[in-house]
Amino acid sequence: MALPPEVVDQQALERVSKLRLVARTVVESFVSGQHRSVYKGFSVEFAQHREYSRGDEIRHIDWKVFGKSDRLFVKQYEEETNLRAHICLDASGSMRYAGSGGSKFDYARKCAAALAYLMIGQSDGVGLVTFDDRIRTHIPARSTSGHLNTVFKHLADTKADRETNLAPILHDLAGRIRRRGLVVVLSDFFAPTEDLVQALAHLHHRRHEAILMQVLDPREIEFPFDEMYEFRCLERPGVRLRLDAPRVAKLYRERFAAFQDRLREACHRCRFDYVVLPTDRPCDAALAQYLTYRQGR
Amino acid sequence: MVFLNWLLIGGLVAVSAPVLIHLFQRNRVITHEWGAMMFLEELLAERARQIKLRDLLIMLIRMGILASLALALTRPALLMNSGARAPDVHTSAVLLLDDSYSMNAGRAKTAWQEAREQALRYLDTLRKGDDVTVMFGSAAGKGPPPAALFDLERAKEIVRNAAPRHERTDVARALSAALQHLETRHNPRRELLYVTDLQAHGWELEDGARWSFLAGLTRSSRIRPHLIVASVGQEHPSNLALTGLTPSRSVVDPYAPVTFNVTAANGGPEEAADVAVTFSVNGAPKETRTVRLGPGATESLAFTHKFERPGSHLVACKLRSADDELPDDNELLHSVVVIDRLPVLLVDGDRRTQPLASETDFLRLALSPKDDEDPTWRTVIESTVVDLADLRYAELSKYRVVVLANVAALPGAVVGELERFVVAGGGLLVAPGDRVQIEAYNRDLHRNGAGLLPVALQRRGEPAAPQLVRASGARRDFVRLGGIVTNAPALDLFRPEKGQDWTAARVFEHFQTAAPAAHEDIRVLATYENGDPLLIQKTLGEGKVFLLTTAVDTAWSDLPVHPFYVPLMQNLVLDLASAVIPPRNLRVGQSLSFVATGEDAKAAHVLYRPQEDPLELPARRQGALTVFTYDATERPGAYVVAPEGARPDERIQYTVTAERSESDLARLAPGDTQRLTRDLDAHFAADWPSLAAAIGLDGGGYEISTWLLALAVGLCFLETWLLRRWA
Structure with a gap:
C-alpha cells in the first residue's frame, strides 16, 4: 500500500511495524486470537x-x-475480537506551532498514521477522530486494509485551525464510542486541566483505555526566548502579548511543569499512559521507545 | 545650593536615557506566533501589575543613577553660612596686590613690605585643595588673568619676588577683573583679598557707573565672593612731589630762552619747609630754589634756560626734603628737542607782483622777520612761498608746516600728499580767502569729516559765492575777535592773564562753518565775539590742522597791522610743528622708538637705561626707514639712544615718567569705606586680626558631589540586587 509521503514517514512506519502494540486490557489484544474477549x-x-x-x-x-x-x-x-482503537488527533491552531522544525500537527499526524498502519497491520480496528473546538471527523474503527486508505486520506486532508476545546471533545468521545477500546489522543492538551481531568475520568468511567500523547515543541517546554517578544496567538487571531521574555521565562517553565504534572497525575489515577513527544525527537524513535516500554509491562 | 560646574548641568539630559532606551526597545520587539498562550495569559493576569511596578522601579533607579552622576559632575554645594570658611569646604581665592608705586611709601617699613607680609600670612591660611590666583593691580584687567595655583608655595614665591611698578592702579578695573576671574573658579567658597594702601586716587569713587557695575557683578555671581580689603601703610603719610614740568614753548630754538614751569606739591598733613628744587640741563645743575609748602599746597616754579646748540637735551628737576615718605616722585625729566631751522611752505593762492598785495606777504614777514641788528627777531622759521601750480612739485617731507593761503582748490593728488604729510606728523594751516571754492574744499578737503578740514565751510545767501559775513550788512562793518575757548599752546600768549589783547582787531569778512562734529580730535580753539569759530583744530594721525576762518592778509581783516599778528602766526606755525615723531617724553610702559635714515640706519644703536646695562636695540625696516624700538620702559628715568661711536651731543634723550597722580597719597575717607562696605559687601581690615576675622574660620558649606557619587554607587548595588532577586 502506497502512503502519501506528506502524511507518512515511510521509514518510520517500517520501523514501527516491527513492533507490536500489546493492549494492556484483558479483553483486547494486539494479536488476533491471542486473547479472549470479554465482550x-x-x-x-x-x-x-x-x-x-x-x-x-x-x-x-x-x-x-x-x-x-x-x-x-x-x-x-x-466472540473472538481484535483491538478497536480510536486515534484522536488535535487539529487546533496551537498544533500549528513550529518552533524550530516541523509543526506539532505534522508530527502528531505522522504518529497517528504510524499507529494506524501498525494496528491495522495486526488486524486491529482503527478509527480516526480529528477535532479542534468540536469533532471535525469521526471515522469508526475498522480493520480492513482499505480502511487504512480512508484514514490516511482524512489525515492528509485535515488542517490545523481554530481553538482547542479538548475536554468537551473527550466527553463526547466517551459517549460516542460504545465499545470499550483504546483511545489514543495526540494533542498538546493546552486546555484547563480541571476540565481535562474530568474528561479523562469520564473515559475511564466508560472503561476505555487511553494513551495521552502530548506533542510539544521544545521551545514550549524550555521557553528559551531572551528578548522583547510579541507573542501572537495561533488559535485566536488578534490576541497578542508583548513582554520581556527573560523576565517571565522562569515562571513560565514552572507553570508549564506544573501543568504537565497535573496531567500526569490525572492519567495515573485513571491508569492511562501519558507520553510526551517532543518534536525535536524523531517520531519513530519516540513511538518505538513507548511501545517497547508498553510491551515490557 | 550652587553648582560649581554649572556648565555641566546639561548632563542631566542623560536622565532621559533609560526612558528613551525603554521606548526604543518597545519598538524593537520580535514577533512570534505562539501556541501555549494560555500560560502566558495566566502569568500576565497574575503578574502584569507586579512586572510593571518592578520595571518602573528599575527605570527610576537607573534614572537616579544617571541623575546622581550628572549632578555630581556639576559639583553642587550647599552653602550653610556664607560668611566664613568651613573645614571641609575648599576655597578659590584671588590675592590682588596693589603694586602701584605709591606702595613704596613709608619710613621704617613701606606699604609694600606690609602688604607682602599680609599676603604671605593669608596664603598660610589656605589649605591643600584651595586654589589661589595672584594678581597685581597694575596689570589686572589689561590682559588674560594669570593661572590659578594649587601650589601655595609657588604663590608665596610670586609674592616674595614681586615689587611695586611705576604705574597707577585702576582699582575698579582691577577688582572687576579679579571678580570675573573668580567667577571661573570651581571651589565652593570664593574669596577676593585686595591688599592696598587705600590711596583714594585709584578708586575713582566719583565714577558711580563703574562701581554700580562692580556691585552688580558681585550680586550676579553664582557664588557671592567674600571681598576683603586689607589696608596697609600709614594713615596720614607725608609726601612731597614734583607733579609737573612743562616747557613754555612746544618748539624750542637756540635763539630764545624757554621757560620750564615746575609744580611742587605737598600731599602730607604737615608743612614742609626748606624744600629745595634743583633745575638741571643735561646733568648740569643750573639753579636751585628753596620753597615752603604748606599741607596740601602746590607751588609753581619757573626756570628759564636758553639752549646754546640744537639737538636733544635733557632737563631735570629734583626736589629734596628731609620729610618725605615717597622719594620716587621727587624728580621729573623732560626731553627737549632744540631745532635750528623750521621750514614752512606757504602756498599762495593769490600771488601778485605788487608789494604786500599777495596773500602770503604779511604772513611770510610775520614768520621770518629780518632784522640783523636786533637778535630778538631771529627765528628758526624758514618760509618758502610757492603758488598753487608749483605745489605739486614741492617735496613736502622737507617741510614741517604747510600753509594754504586763499588757495582756490587743490588737485586730488596734492590732497592725498597733504593727508599723508599731516598723518606723518606735519602741520597744516588753512587760511581761506575770497578765491576759495567752497564746494571743492568741502568735497576734497573735508570729505564728510574724513579729510583734512575739521569742519565743512558753509555758504549763505547766493550758492555760487562764498558767504561773506558782515556784522550789519555794511562793507566796513566788522566783528571783533572773541575769547579762547580751548587752551592750546598756539594761543597761550593770548590768554587773559598774559596781557596780550587781540580784541582790537577787526574782521570784516570770515567764513561761517558747519557745527563741529562731537569728536575728541576736533576742537574749536577760539571764536569771534559773535560766537562764530575763529580757529578750529583737527588732529589727524600724528599731525594736526588749523582752520583759520578768515584771511591772513588785509583783504578781510586788519589783523596784519596789529602787533600780536607776528607772535600769533609764529605760535600757530610752531604749534603745528610741535609734534616730535616719535615722541621722546614717554609714560611708563610706552614704547620707545627711534627712526634712522640713510647712513645712520646702518650703525648699531645702543640704549642706555636707568640702573641697567646698555642694550643694543634691534633694528626693523619700515620702507626707507629703520626703526629701533624698545618696549620694556617699566622703570622711570632718562633713556639715551646713541648710534655706535656717536659724540655726546649726538645722543638722543628720552624720558620715561611714572604716573604722577600716584603722588597723592590721600586715603579713602571713612565714609567711602562705609559706602563700599554697603554697596559691595566688602570687609575692610586694617590689621591681621581683623583680616583673620573677616576671613572667618568656622561655618561654611558642603560640597555634595561625594554624596551624590555614593548615592549613584548605592543605586547600582540596589539595581543589581533587585534584578537578581526578581530574575
Missing part, C-alpha cells in the same frame, strides 16, 4: 442464553428452549 457478541461460539427483550432479533431466539420452558431466550455467542 459477548454474535460470533460462532455459543456462550449463554439471555431472556428475550424487546428489540432483539427474532432469528436469535432459541426455539428449543422456548419449547422446553415456554419462555423466550436469545442465544449469545462468545
Whole structure:
C-alpha cells in the first residue's frame, strides 16, 4: 500500500511495524486470537442464553428452549475480537506551532498514521477522530486494509485551525464510542486541566483505555526566548502579548511543569499512559521507545 | 545650593536615557506566533501589575543613577553660612596686590613690605585643595588673568619676588577683573583679598557707573565672593612731589630762552619747609630754589634756560626734603628737542607782483622777520612761498608746516600728499580767502569729516559765492575777535592773564562753518565775539590742522597791522610743528622708538637705561626707514639712544615718567569705606586680626558631589540586587 509521503514517514512506519502494540486490557489484544474477549457478541461460539427483550432479533431466539420452558431466550455467542482503537488527533491552531522544525500537527499526524498502519497491520480496528473546538471527523474503527486508505486520506486532508476545546471533545468521545477500546489522543492538551481531568475520568468511567500523547515543541517546554517578544496567538487571531521574555521565562517553565504534572497525575489515577513527544525527537524513535516500554509491562 | 560646574548641568539630559532606551526597545520587539498562550495569559493576569511596578522601579533607579552622576559632575554645594570658611569646604581665592608705586611709601617699613607680609600670612591660611590666583593691580584687567595655583608655595614665591611698578592702579578695573576671574573658579567658597594702601586716587569713587557695575557683578555671581580689603601703610603719610614740568614753548630754538614751569606739591598733613628744587640741563645743575609748602599746597616754579646748540637735551628737576615718605616722585625729566631751522611752505593762492598785495606777504614777514641788528627777531622759521601750480612739485617731507593761503582748490593728488604729510606728523594751516571754492574744499578737503578740514565751510545767501559775513550788512562793518575757548599752546600768549589783547582787531569778512562734529580730535580753539569759530583744530594721525576762518592778509581783516599778528602766526606755525615723531617724553610702559635714515640706519644703536646695562636695540625696516624700538620702559628715568661711536651731543634723550597722580597719597575717607562696605559687601581690615576675622574660620558649606557619587554607587548595588532577586 502506497502512503502519501506528506502524511507518512515511510521509514518510520517500517520501523514501527516491527513492533507490536500489546493492549494492556484483558479483553483486547494486539494479536488476533491471542486473547479472549470479554465482550459477548454474535460470533460462532455459543456462550449463554439471555431472556428475550424487546428489540432483539427474532432469528436469535432459541426455539428449543422456548419449547422446553415456554419462555423466550436469545442465544449469545462468545466472540473472538481484535483491538478497536480510536486515534484522536488535535487539529487546533496551537498544533500549528513550529518552533524550530516541523509543526506539532505534522508530527502528531505522522504518529497517528504510524499507529494506524501498525494496528491495522495486526488486524486491529482503527478509527480516526480529528477535532479542534468540536469533532471535525469521526471515522469508526475498522480493520480492513482499505480502511487504512480512508484514514490516511482524512489525515492528509485535515488542517490545523481554530481553538482547542479538548475536554468537551473527550466527553463526547466517551459517549460516542460504545465499545470499550483504546483511545489514543495526540494533542498538546493546552486546555484547563480541571476540565481535562474530568474528561479523562469520564473515559475511564466508560472503561476505555487511553494513551495521552502530548506533542510539544521544545521551545514550549524550555521557553528559551531572551528578548522583547510579541507573542501572537495561533488559535485566536488578534490576541497578542508583548513582554520581556527573560523576565517571565522562569515562571513560565514552572507553570508549564506544573501543568504537565497535573496531567500526569490525572492519567495515573485513571491508569492511562501519558507520553510526551517532543518534536525535536524523531517520531519513530519516540513511538518505538513507548511501545517497547508498553510491551515490557 | 550652587553648582560649581554649572556648565555641566546639561548632563542631566542623560536622565532621559533609560526612558528613551525603554521606548526604543518597545519598538524593537520580535514577533512570534505562539501556541501555549494560555500560560502566558495566566502569568500576565497574575503578574502584569507586579512586572510593571518592578520595571518602573528599575527605570527610576537607573534614572537616579544617571541623575546622581550628572549632578555630581556639576559639583553642587550647599552653602550653610556664607560668611566664613568651613573645614571641609575648599576655597578659590584671588590675592590682588596693589603694586602701584605709591606702595613704596613709608619710613621704617613701606606699604609694600606690609602688604607682602599680609599676603604671605593669608596664603598660610589656605589649605591643600584651595586654589589661589595672584594678581597685581597694575596689570589686572589689561590682559588674560594669570593661572590659578594649587601650589601655595609657588604663590608665596610670586609674592616674595614681586615689587611695586611705576604705574597707577585702576582699582575698579582691577577688582572687576579679579571678580570675573573668580567667577571661573570651581571651589565652593570664593574669596577676593585686595591688599592696598587705600590711596583714594585709584578708586575713582566719583565714577558711580563703574562701581554700580562692580556691585552688580558681585550680586550676579553664582557664588557671592567674600571681598576683603586689607589696608596697609600709614594713615596720614607725608609726601612731597614734583607733579609737573612743562616747557613754555612746544618748539624750542637756540635763539630764545624757554621757560620750564615746575609744580611742587605737598600731599602730607604737615608743612614742609626748606624744600629745595634743583633745575638741571643735561646733568648740569643750573639753579636751585628753596620753597615752603604748606599741607596740601602746590607751588609753581619757573626756570628759564636758553639752549646754546640744537639737538636733544635733557632737563631735570629734583626736589629734596628731609620729610618725605615717597622719594620716587621727587624728580621729573623732560626731553627737549632744540631745532635750528623750521621750514614752512606757504602756498599762495593769490600771488601778485605788487608789494604786500599777495596773500602770503604779511604772513611770510610775520614768520621770518629780518632784522640783523636786533637778535630778538631771529627765528628758526624758514618760509618758502610757492603758488598753487608749483605745489605739486614741492617735496613736502622737507617741510614741517604747510600753509594754504586763499588757495582756490587743490588737485586730488596734492590732497592725498597733504593727508599723508599731516598723518606723518606735519602741520597744516588753512587760511581761506575770497578765491576759495567752497564746494571743492568741502568735497576734497573735508570729505564728510574724513579729510583734512575739521569742519565743512558753509555758504549763505547766493550758492555760487562764498558767504561773506558782515556784522550789519555794511562793507566796513566788522566783528571783533572773541575769547579762547580751548587752551592750546598756539594761543597761550593770548590768554587773559598774559596781557596780550587781540580784541582790537577787526574782521570784516570770515567764513561761517558747519557745527563741529562731537569728536575728541576736533576742537574749536577760539571764536569771534559773535560766537562764530575763529580757529578750529583737527588732529589727524600724528599731525594736526588749523582752520583759520578768515584771511591772513588785509583783504578781510586788519589783523596784519596789529602787533600780536607776528607772535600769533609764529605760535600757530610752531604749534603745528610741535609734534616730535616719535615722541621722546614717554609714560611708563610706552614704547620707545627711534627712526634712522640713510647712513645712520646702518650703525648699531645702543640704549642706555636707568640702573641697567646698555642694550643694543634691534633694528626693523619700515620702507626707507629703520626703526629701533624698545618696549620694556617699566622703570622711570632718562633713556639715551646713541648710534655706535656717536659724540655726546649726538645722543638722543628720552624720558620715561611714572604716573604722577600716584603722588597723592590721600586715603579713602571713612565714609567711602562705609559706602563700599554697603554697596559691595566688602570687609575692610586694617590689621591681621581683623583680616583673620573677616576671613572667618568656622561655618561654611558642603560640597555634595561625594554624596551624590555614593548615592549613584548605592543605586547600582540596589539595581543589581533587585534584578537578581526578581530574575
